[in-house]
Structures are given as C-alpha cells and as structure tokens.
Amino acid sequence: MTDPHATARAIDALRRGWPVTVGTLALLPVETADPARLMAFDPDSSAPLLISAGRAATLKLTNQKDAADGPVLVARTPWLDFDTATALADPQLDLATPMKGPFHALPIADAGAAAAALQLARIAGLLPAFFALPGAAPGLTAEDIAAHEDAARLRLASRARLPVAAAEDAEIAAFRSDDGGQEHVALLIGQPNGNPPLVRLHSECLTGDVLGSLKCDCGPQLDAAIAAIRAGGWGILLYLRQEGRGIGLINKLRAYALQDQGFDTVDANTRLGFAVDARNFAVAAQMLKLLGQPRVRLLTNNPDKVAGLEAAGVAVAERVPHKLPPNPHNERYLATKRDRTGHQL
Numbered sequence: 001m002t003d004p005h006a007t008a009r010a011i012d013a014l015r016r017g018w019p020v021t022v023g024t025l026a027l028l029p030v031e032t033a034d035p036a037r038l039m040a041f042d043p044d045s046s047a048p049l050l051i052s053a054g055r056a057a058t059l060k061l062t063n064q065k066d067a068a069d070g071p072v073l074v075a076r077t078p079w080l081d082f083d084t085a086t087a088l089a090d091p092q093l094d095l096a097t098p099m100k101g102p103f104h105a106l107p108i109a110d111a112g113a114a115a116a117a118l119q120l121a122r123i124a125g126l127l128p129a130f131f132a133l134p135g136a137a138p139g140l141t142a143e144d145i146a147a148h149e150d151a152a153r154l155r156l157a158s159r160a161r162l163p164v165a166a167a168e169d170a171e172i173a174a175f176r177s178d179d180g181g182q183e184h185v186a187l188l189i190g191q192p193n194g195n196p197p198l199v200r201l202h203s204e205c206l207t208g209d210v211l212g213s214l215k216c217d218c219g220p221q222l223d224a225a226i227a228a229i230r231a232g233g234w235g236i237l238l239y240l241r242q243e244g245r246g247i248g249l250i251n252k253l254r255a256y257a258l259q260d261q262g263f264d265t266v267d268a269n270t271r272l273g274f275a276v277d278a279r280n281f282a283v284a285a286q287m288l289k290l291l292g293q294p295r296v297r298l299l300t301n302n303p304d305k306v307a308g309l310e311a312a313g314v315a316v317a318e319r320v321p322h323k324l325p326p327n328p329h330n331e332r333y334l335a336t337k338r339d340r341t342g343h344q345l
C-alpha cells in the first residue's frame with residue numbers, strides 16, 4: 001500500500017526544517033535546518049551530506065562506482081560544519097566561497113531512497129541537499145512519493161462562470177487531489193463546435209504572469225493564448241501550478257541568480273541539482289479527460305508537451321505554434337530553448 005498522505009506530511013516537515021525518513025535514510029534538509037537542529041539530529045557530527053549528481057559534478061565529486069547520474073553522499077569531516085554544508089548545497093554561493101574540499105564520496109547503500117529523497121526536496125521547493133543518517137527504521141518509500149505526484153488522483157473540485165477581460169463567456173474549473181497538493185485550473189472559452197478544442201498548457205510563472213517579467217515570454221504567451229482560443233471559437237487554457245518548470249518559485253529565482261552569473265536556463269537548473277524540465281504533463285492530460293476532451297489541438301513550441309499528453313492518453317490532432325517576438329532580456333532564453341531543449345521556434 002502506498003501512502004501519498006505520508007508524503008504530504010513529509011513535504012510539510014521539510015519546509016519547516018524537520019527531519020524525515022525515506023527508506024532507511026533519516027534526512028535533515030540543509031536549506032531549512034540550522035546548527036541547533038543539526039546537533040539534535042546528529043550529535044556525533046557524523047552524518048554525511050546527500051547532494052545531487054549535478055551539484056556533485058560542479059564540485060568535481062562522483063560516487064566512485066555508482067551510477068554517474070545518481071545522488072552522491074559526501075563524507076563528513078570536522079570542517080564540514082553547517083555553514084560549509086550550506087555552501088555545498090547552494091551554487092549561488094560558489095563565487096563567495098570558492099574554496100571547497102577535498103571531499104570524499106561514500107557508497108550509497110539505498111540508492112532508490114537517496115534518489116526519492118532528492119525528488120521530495122524538489123516537490124517541497126527546496127535545494128536538493130540533506131544531512132543523511134543511514135540505518136533508520138523504514139519511512140517513506142519511493143512509491144509513496146510517486147503516488148503523491150500521480151495525476152490519476154486529480155479530481156474536478158469546482159466549476160463556475162468567470163468572465164475575463166478577453167473572454168466574457170469563460171468558465172473556470174479547478175482540480176486537486178485528496179491530499180491537498182497543487183490546485184490546477186482550467187479556463188474554458190467559447191462553445192464546442194465539433195472540432196477538437198484549441199488547448200494551451202500554461203505553466204505558472206509568478207514573475208512573468210503577474211509582475212510582467214521580461215526574462216521569459218510567459219506573460220505575453222498567456223494573453224496571446226487566451227486571444228487565440230477566443231479567435232478560434234473555443235478551447236481551454238490549463239493553468240498548471242508547475243512554477244519554474246516544476247522546481248518551484250524560490251528555486252527558479254536561484255536559477256535566475258545563476259543566470260545573472262552567466263549560466264543559461266539549462267545549466268542553471270542542472271547546477272542546482274534539478275532536471276532541465278521537472279514538469280509532469282500527465283496532470284494536464286488528466287484535467288482534459290475530466291473535462292471530456294481526449295483529443296486536442298495544442299498551442300505550443302515544445303515537443304515534450306505533445307509527447308507528454310500523448311503518453312498520458314490525450315491525442316494531439318495538431319500542434320499550433322505559439323511564438324511571440326523576443327525582447328532584449330529574453331532573447332538568450334528563447335535561443336537556449338531553441339538550441340538546447342528542442343523548441344520549434
């Protein structure tokens with residue numbers, strides 16, 4: 001039996017700086033803990049540090065014979081105190097604290113639990129780094145964490161008329177799962193006309209959608225998507241709560257800080273220890289199915305969105321390009337998407 005509710009509790013604990021157990025690893029999150037909590041968690045100062053493969057690569061650390069892309073366990077030394085651990089966890093601090101090491105990587109007995117722990121950090125919106133003590137009584141399983149993210153658990157929670165500036169006849173529908181994960185929203189525009197709906201998967205971008213950030217193209221894409229759906233007769237805008245391509249707002253802002261240091265959007269994610277794109281488009285497929293729309297025309301330049309919907313059982317009858325003019329601040333971002341993430345721009 002998987003227990004997604006236990007995962008929800010663990011996410012809450014991590015955000016408060018409390019320890020959790022995944023597999024047989026007791027874990028204290030570096031980002032939200034402090035020296036006193038570390039002392040209570042690990043009185044012997046022996047707990048090694050668990051970090052991501054991407055972070056380990058920057059620190060020139062690999063896990064000897066373990067898989068090159070798996071998490072890495074860094075042996076604790078007397079000088080590896082809480083502040084040093086923080087500098088190890090957070091690549092934003094690399095310029096301020098360049099001298100690190102020498103480090104020694106330890107074998108990981110429970111590699112599945114270590115990978116699941118990093119996934120849990122991402123879901124909690126935290127840096128993927130923990131003090132990790134092996135040998136704990138079994139806690140969360142990788143399956144519990146996967147179940148928490150399982151799109152099949154989404155339900156339609158409420159639906160109402162919502163006239164918006166660009167579409168006065170719109171309706172809104174909101175979705176969530178029973179353990180209170182993210183609340184996703186659909187804006188339904190116009191009346192079905194026999195054709196598959198024109199659909200836009202819009203991933204939350206607080207900076208672009210609300211503040212008018214020029215670093216990305218999200219704000220103009222959101223407005224243009226609603227206008228295109230309106231002009232085409234009918235369709236659905238899905239507003240997916242997958243901020244920062246699924247790494248959360250604060251981690252996205254960390255990626256922006258790395259971009260200020262010269263890294264592009266792809267390398268910034270990797271250096272933080274995340275996948276380039278951590279989104280789960282099965283969520284969008286489940287919402288479309290709950291709305292009775294298993295076949296769509298998709299407004300996107302991103303082939304992963306087409307593949308993600310199709311893999312989750314929604315047919316994409318047509319891909320409709322969704323390109324907007326660049327500005328001087330997002331030119332490089334758009335070029336990186338074209339050159340490094342296969343966007344059809």
Ligand SMILES: Nc1nc2c(ncn2[C@@H]2O[C@H](COP(=O)(O)OP(=O)(O)OP(=O)(O)O)[C@@H](O)[C@H]2O)c(=O)[nH]1
Pocket residue numbers: 201202203204205206216218221242243244245246247251252255256265269299300301302305322337343
């Ligand atoms: N991690 C990270 N996320 C970013 C960055 N810039 C924008 N985002 C996020 O990217 C998501 C927007 O991507 P989308 O508009 O869906 O764009 P896309 O995947 O390029 O696909 P299409 O626009 O459909 O072609 C939002 O969640 C933004 O918050 C960045 O530099 N780093």
Ligand SMILES: [Zn+2]
Pocket residue numbers: 205207208209216217218219
């Ligand atoms: Zn954006």
